[in-house]
Amino acid sequence: MLETRYNPLTDEWVMVSSSRSARPVLPSENACPLCPGVLELEKDYDLATFENRFPALKVDAPDVVQESELLKKIKSKGVCEVVMYTSEHDSALPRMSLNQIEKLIFVWRDRTFEISRNDFIKYIFLFENRGKEVGATLSHPHGQLYAFPFLPKRIQVKVNSMRGYYHKNKKCVLCDIVEEEIEKNERIIYQNESFIAIVPFYARFPYEVHIYPKRHVTSVLDLVNKEIEDFARALKVVTMKYDKLFDQEFPYMMCFFQKPFNLNEVFDDFFHFHVEFYPPKRDKDKIKWMASVETGTWNFINPSLPKEVADRLKSIEVNLDD
Amino acid sequence: MKEYRIVLGEKFNLPDEDCVLQFEVVNFDSSKKTYNLLKLFELPVDVEKIFLNNWQSWGSCDFFSVGLDISKYFEVPPAKDFVLAFTPEPELFREKDKLMSDYFVAFSNVLIGFLKSEFSHNFFVYDKGKKTISAYVDLFGKELETGEKLVLEPLVVLKNKKIEKLLETYGALVAEKNNISADKKVRVGWCSWYHYFTNITYDELKKNIEFLKNLKEKIPYQFVQIDDGYQKDIGDWLETNSKFPEGLEGIVKSIRDAGFIPGIWLAPFSVSETSTVFKEHKDWLISDENGEPKVAYRNWEKNIYGLDLSNEEVLDWLKNLFKELKNKGFEYFKIDFLFAGAIPGKRKKIVTPIEAYRVGLKTIKDTIGDSFLLGCGAPLLPSIGIVDGMRIGADTSPEWFEDIVAPFPNSKVALRNVITRYFMNKRWWNNDPDCLLLRKEDINLPENVRRLYSFVSAALSNMVIESDDMELVDEEGLQTFVESLKLCDGEPRVFNLDTDEKVYVIGVKGLLDGNYILVANLENKEYEIEIPEDAKLWTGLREEKITVPPRDVVVVRDKIRKLKVERARRKDDNRLVNYYWDGDENC
Numbered sequence: 057m058l059e060t061r062y063n064p065l066t067d068e069w070v071m072v073s074s075s076r077s078a079r080p081v082l083p084s085e086n087a088c089p090l091c092p093g094v095l096e097l098e099k100d101y102d103l104a105t106f107e108n109r110f111p112a113l114k115v116d117a118p119d120v121v122q123e124s125e126l127l128k129k130i131k132s133k134g135v136c137e138v139v140m141y142t143s144e145h146d147s148a149l150p151r152m153s154l155n156q157i158e159k160l161i162f163v164w165r166d167r168t169f170e171i172s173r174n175d176f177i178k179y180i181f182l183f184e185n186r187g188k189e190v191g192a193t194l195s196h197p198h199g200q201l202y203a204f205p206f207l208p209k210r211i212q213v214k215v216n217s218m219r220g221y222y223h224k225n226k227k228c229v230l231c232d233i234v235e236e237e238i239e240k241n242e243r244i245i246y247q248n249e250s251f252i253a254i255v256p257f258y259a260r261f262p263y264e265v266h267i268y269p270k271r272h273v274t275s276v277l278d279l280v281n282k283e284i285e286d287f288a289r290a291l292k293v294v295t296m297k298y299d300k301l302f303d304q305e306f307p308y309m310m311c312f313f314q315k316p317f318n319l320n321e322v323f324d325d326f327f328h329f330h331v332e333f334y335p336p337k338r339d340k341d342k343i344k345w346m347a348s349v350e351t352g353t354w355n356f357i358n359p360s361l362p363k364e365v366a367d368r369l370k371s372i373e374v375n376l377d378d
Numbered sequence: 379m380k381e382y383r384i385v386l387g388e389k390f391n392l393p394d395e396d397c398v399l400q401f402e403v404v405n406f407d408s409s410k411k412t413y414n415l416l417k418l419f420e421l422p423v424d425v426e427k428i429f430l431n432n433w434q435s436w437g438s439c440d441f442f443s444v445g446l447d448i449s450k451y452f453e454v455p456p457a458k459d460f461v462l463a464f465t466p467e468p469e470l471f472r473e474k475d476k477l478m479s480d481y482f483v484a485f486s487n488v489l490i491g492f493l494k495s496e497f498s499h500n501f502f503v504y505d506k507g508k509k510t511i512s513a514y515v516d517l518f519g520k521e522l523e524t525g526e527k528l529v530l531e532p533l534v535v536l537k538n539k540k541i542e543k544l545l546e547t548y549g550a551l552v553a554e555k556n557n558i559s560a561d562k563k564v565r566v567g568w569c570s571w572y573h574y575f576t577n578i579t580y581d582e583l584k585k586n587i588e589f590l591k592n593l594k595e596k597i598p599y600q601f602v603q604i605d606d607g608y609q610k611d612i613g614d615w616l617e618t619n620s621k622f623p624e625g626l627e628g629i630v631k632s633i634r635d636a637g638f639i640p641g642i643w644l645a646p647f648s649v650s651e652t653s654t655v656f657k658e659h660k661d662w663l664i665s666d667e668n669g670e671p672k673v674a675y676r677n678w679e680k681n682i683y684g685l686d687l688s689n690e691e692v693l694d695w696l697k698n699l700f701k702e703l704k705n706k707g708f709e710y711f712k713i714d715f716l717f718a719g720a721i722p723g724k725r726k727k728i729v730t731p732i733e734a735y736r737v738g739l740k741t742i743k744d745t746i747g748d749s750f751l752l753g754c755g756a757p758l759l760p761s762i763g764i765v766d767g768m769r770i771g772a773d774t775s776p777e778w779f780e781d782i783v784a785p786f787p788n789s790k791v792a793l794r795n796v797i798t799r800y801f802m803n804k805r806w807w808n809n810d811p812d813c814l815l816l817r818k819e820d821i822n823l824p825e826n827v828r829r830l831y832s833f834v835s836a837a838l839s840n841m842v843i844e845s846d847d848m849e850l851v852d853e854e855g856l857q858t859f860v861e862s863l864k865l866c867d868g869e870p871r872v873f874n875l876d877t878d879e880k881v882y883v884i885g886v887k888g889l890l891d892g893n894y895i896l897v898a899n900l901e902n903k904e905y906e907i908e909i910p911e912d913a914k915l916w917t918g919l920r921e922e923k924i925t926v927p928p929r930d931v932v933v934v935r936d937k938i939r940k941l942k943v944e945r946a947r948r949k950d951d952n953r954l955v956n957y958y959w960d961g962d963e964n965c
Contacts, residue, residue: 098948099957103941107953137954162941163958169890175559223396226538272915277888280918280936318562320554320805322546324869324916 062128068209073112090196111136135203150295157288187307222326230328250286255366260356267331275314296374302340405522433480435769459676489544495759545801571605572845578607589848603641613653630707641710647719664723684718687738688727700745716756767808771795774812811835813845816855826930836862885916892938893917
């Protein structure tokens with residue numbers, strides 16, 4: 057079954073994709089379905105994307121039969137793609153060359169551009185789940201994208217907050233945060249000419265890190281050449297610091313927040329593109345669980361002080377040539 | 379955004395914040411009452427310049443000095459014969475001490491605009507003597523019973539933003555209110571008008587189709603549209619004249635056989651005094667107070683009348699006409715001189731001209747279904763949600779005249795509107811900037827002007843339609859077209875609409891090929907333009923100044939490194955796969 061159901065209690069949509077329960081489990085190392093010529097990609101590749109074998113959203117989603125006036129459904133019309141970072145099975149974002157990461161940014165831009173041409177797409181969400189702790193079933197370096205026919209709930213909240221701040225202050229909230237963080241320089245773990253990486257004042261996870269562009273850009277499509285180079289550096293530095301933190305492959309959820317597409321509103325002046333990393337770990341061998349309070353109320357309890365975490369991450373030296 | 383409901387006549391102060399105003403009229407009299415022109419409010423406005431918009435495709439949209447005397451342009455032919463094209467309120471329009479702006483008006487970082495025009499004509503009047511702006515609604519004799527209430531069409535007040543942000547926000551709100559989802563694809567085609575005008579022949583059409591076919595690999599032409607000149611008369615659209623002996627079927631076949639979408643021009647709400655429709659159905663026409671057919675405009679050296687779109691027989695005739703054209707194979711319809719269906723006058727039913735117009739337009743769209751409908755010479759807001767594309771400026775021309783006010787065939791006036799009405803594109807419909815002329819002969823436009831028109835139209839992601847005898851277009855002309863297409867598909871913003879000189883800075887972002895700044899110089903002297911900070915922020919480019927030659931265009935682009943992409947479908951389950959490789963075309 058593939059359909060999207062409305063929850064009138066929370067005003068949010070839930071995607072039902074029952075075929076996903078049959079998705080592949082971790083294969084043996086020599087039979088990775090993402091390696092060239094094994095299963096998903098028939099040819100050799102440098103980078104690649106493909107439509108998910110078990111999508112939660114698809115362009116030709118089946119029609120739905122309404123259950124009742126109250127219990128509404130819509131077609132799960134959208135796009136779910138897997139983004140292959142490299143054909144090298146044992147690589148990972150922190151171990152990829154800057155050149156390869158820049159190429160990856162091109163792929164994100166290409167998919168965002170192409171998919172946003174479809175009027176029914178309202179939101180394009182790029183992300184990566186790294187590590188078993190966040191449900192990644194395949195270790196070959198890859199991310200994903202979901203292109204939704206609606207604005208997911210948390211995106212709605214972000215848009216509403218950013219719009220509200222802009223209307224009140226005539227300025228973009230993230231532009232102001234970037235300015236204040238640079239001025240205070242307490243939580244910045246890395247910065248270059250175009251980006252800052254910080255443990256935000258409002259971090260929900262102990263090792264949460266956000267990457268913000270210094271210029272007001274709204275999606276990966278807005279970036280200029282220099283910013284693409286600097287974005288690649290920021291992504292590599294943050295993920296390298298993560299891996300060095302406990303000398304292990306550090307699990308995380310990496311989420312890209314771009315402006316919505318194909319909606320009758322001008323988002324450009326208040327929506328500021330940004331990346332958020334949510335690592336599930338609170339220590340080398342301890343998990344910060346999404347437990348009752350976090351899941352039930354959407355309220356997080358962060359057991360760490362963002363400034364202290366920032367100091368720790370900042371102090372980790374990384375060599376970009378590694 | 380806060381909404382205020384106001385009963386007309388009650389005391390009311392314009393709120394300080396952005397808001398939607400919803401006025402209501404209530405008939406408190408003891409008998410039925412007729413409503414015509416209603417003034418909603420009047421504001422003191424002491425400014426030097428004001429952003430005005432005309433109701434129709436060809437009309438001006440720009441900042442004008444409040445001292446402008448628009449009347450002088452409409453006292454002499456050919457404008458004199460076209461006044462109803464530019465306003466359904468001709469008396470007010472001609473007043474020397476007034477300036478009209480239809481649908482919206484902007485001044486001093488404020489925009490006030492109506493969000494719909496489904497039954498009334500909605501406009502603003504600047505009074506030069508009183509220095510005020512008044513908002514008006516014309517109900518054209520709508521009747522209300524005792525106690526009956528009519529909710530007028532909503533308007534929005536936007537404040538404290540630069541003009542480009544005001545216009546874009548207004549454009550988005552109109553789209554939202556009218557539930558519009560304009561598709562984002564840029565359309566590319568060819569049209570017969572601007573070389574052949576009414577002298578197009580079947581042989582010349584076939585010659586051009588052959589040229590276009592041979593260019594297919596280079597330029598992705600999608601449609602070929604025959605313009606005015608094939609038909610027997612204005613109103614007699616299904617019969618061709620002697621220049622087209624193979625009839626409409628021959629036109630369709632020639633276009634389709636070459637792999638293009640067949641397109642046709644017609645003026646479906648217009649009827650000439652020599653047409654069969656006029657002779658046989660005078661009762662189908664909008665009439666004056668004496669019941670005589672009312673001349674809507676003069677063209678083709680004939681009186682032209684508007685069809686009464688409240689008459690069921692007319693609607694049936696329209697349905698049959700478009701059904702027939704669709705059955706013959708046309709899939710792209712350019713419908714022109716549409717204002718003729720919306721002029722004030724007597725109609726069979728008691729409806730406003732705007733209501734009648736919308737019924738006529740909807741009848742056409744419902745009949746042609748998924749085929750592309752391009753409006754022209756059309757009242758703007760009443761066409762929203764019905765047309766797929768819309769001409770947003772005056773006719774272009776193989777000539778360039780300096781006068782920026784006169785709304786007659788002039789490539790400068792046409793191009794100015796392409797820039798000032800950019801915010802409508804992809805929000806309300808696909809903007810048609812009118813045709814690109816790229817030939818070197820039979821034209822009074824030098825290469826720089828041809829490039830200027832072409833690049834600006836493409837940068838603003840308009841429809842891209844060429845209108846040349848393709849035999850006269852050389853390699854340079856084709857290259858201009860190819861270069862133009864590379865500028866399409868981004869997110870444009872015009873940063874200095876309030877400029878006194880017509881030298882515009884357009885920033886475009888969101889393209890795989892990289893962001894760029896385009897400076898369009900519509901003036902006849904060289905300018906060194908300081909790039910506005912907002913344009914630098916929008917594009918990420920750091921250019922401080924750009925020098926642009928007279929009547930020319932300069933593009934400064936951030937070249938992005940690109941990869942080669944191979945898009946494929948899996949053989950087993952047809953899933954899309956994209957393979958990316960090094961192979962930087964841009965470096």
